[in-house]
Amino acid sequence: MNIIGWLALAALAFGAGGCDVNDAPPLHSPEPLDVRLPRNFPPMFVPVDNPTTHEGVALGRKLYYDRRLSPDGSRACADCHLQEHAFSTPLVPGVLPHINLAWSWNFLWDGEFEGSLEEAMIMEVEEFFGTDVERLREPDLEEMFLAAFGSTEITTKRAAYAIAQFQRTLVSRNSRFDDYVADDEAALSESEYRGMELFYSERGECFHCHATSLFTDNRFHNIGLDADVEGTGRGAVTGRASDDGLYKTPTLRNVEMTAPYMHDDRFATLEEVIDFYSEGVIYSDTIDSLIPNVTGGGLQLTAQERLDIVAFLRALTDPVFLSNPDLAQP
Numbered sequence: 001m002n003i004i005g006w007l008a009l010a011a012l013a014f015g016a017g018g019c020d021v022n023d024a025p026p027l028h029s030p031e032p033l034d035v036r037l038p039r040n041f042p043p044m045f046v047p048v049d050n051p052t053t054h055e056g057v058a059l060g061r062k063l064y065y066d067r068r069l070s071p072d073g074s075r076a077c078a079d080c081h082l083q084e085h086a087f088s089t090p091l092v093p094g095v096l097p098h099i100n101l102a103w104s105w106n107f108l109w110d111g112e113f114e115g116s117l118e119e120a121m122i123m124e125v126e127e128f129f130g131t132d133v134e135r136l137r138e139p140d141l142e143e144m145f146l147a148a149f150g151s152t153e154i155t156t157k158r159a160a161y162a163i164a165q166f167q168r169t170l171v172s173r174n175s176r177f178d179d180y181v182a183d184d185e186a187a188l189s190e191s192e193y194r195g196m197e198l199f200y201s202e203r204g205e206c207f208h209c210h211a212t213s214l215f216t217d218n219r220f221h222n223i224g225l226d227a228d229v230e231g232t233g234r235g236a237v238t239g240r241a242s243d244d245g246l247y248k249t250p251t252l253r254n255v256e257m258t259a260p261y262m263h264d265d266r267f268a269t270l271e272e273v274i275d276f277y278s279e280g281v282i283y284s285d286t287i288d289s290l291i292p293n294v295t296g297g298g299l300q301l302t303a304q305e306r307l308d309i310v311a312f313l314r315a316l317t318d319p320v321f322l323s324n325p326d327l328a329q330p
């Protein structure tokens, strides 16, 4: 036997010395959870130090809905991020939904937070919530931390990592648009189909920013909402004038359920949003070159085109996501 072998044997003997086998801690082997994705989705990045597991997701989901996460027990993530509204709410201004955030690297409307999903969740737990781990030291949660991470040690990092794992399961992929992409040609009505054609056309330009199967490029744009953009949006974070008036492109998945719209909730309905893209566009220095016909106020859509494009946006609603019991309060 080589030296390593002897050392291992010695460690075994030492470990077992005077110790009943039944007292040994249970082996920590959480069960990997494979988040299934359709072929047209980008691959999901999962960091090696936080693999998605059934136990980790269960803990993350528990914490997401648990008011003990806030120091005074007053609120949980799910108080502002409600499943039936695609994890946003009409009741609190500007709430961004939690949809497919596994692919995001810029967070918040002005991108004030840039980094991985894990880092974003650490920020939410430590800075936004100011979680007091003492509050979490209760038997039910300790048991779940043990199952997820192998010991009852509770840290804000572990809490954040578990919530990140839960976020990776918040995948919306079951809209009628997805059925259409998966070869069910009857999934879209004629009007929705025409709306889709406009969405993906060089006239509509929507798909450049609301890009890929995620319907966002995760970048920042000034779409022409205001004439005076000085010091607003991304510019307020970076201090660069060229970033003034730029906001994160929101995903359009489940957009029917996330009213009101835009970073400041200025539009109550999708019809109002489309009227804006049609004739409400206002010039400012940083307006995006992808916004069509700025001098003419926008796309100048016909009445039928407006109906079509709104119909297409509603075809991005994912009833499975909005009612999946695996994502609801445990």
Ligand code: HEC
Pocket: 064, 069, 075, 076, 077, 078, 079, 080, 081, 092, 093, 094, 095, 096, 097, 101, 104, 106, 107, 108, 109, 110, 120, 121, 124, 125, 129, 163
């Ligand atoms: C009081 C309401 C409220 C609570 C509670 C809340 N949020 Fe939010 N959340 C918001 C608002 C408002 C925004 C958008 C803020 C902005 O962009 O400036 C947001 C945005 C986010 C975003 C950015 C999404 C994106 O697309 O960039 C993440 C991630 C997030 N919240 C996670 C959480 C987590 C995790 C919790 C629990 C620890 C939580 N939130 C609790 C209101 C809330």
Ligand code: HEC
Pocket: 199, 204, 205, 206, 207, 208, 209, 210, 220, 221, 222, 223, 225, 246, 247, 248, 249, 250, 251, 252, 255, 258, 260, 261, 262, 263, 264, 270, 273, 277, 288, 290, 291, 309, 313
């Ligand atoms: C230049 C990039 C760009 C283009 C082109 C674009 N959008 Fe947007 N869209 C954005 C950004 C950025 C926002 C958020 C702006 C804000 O709040 O200040 C947004 C917001 C929206 C919203 C509101 C979503 C919400 O949750 O608040 C809808 C709906 C929308 N766009 C649909 C469309 C449609 C339909 C088209 C094509 C006619 C289109 N967009 C073209 C970047 C773009």
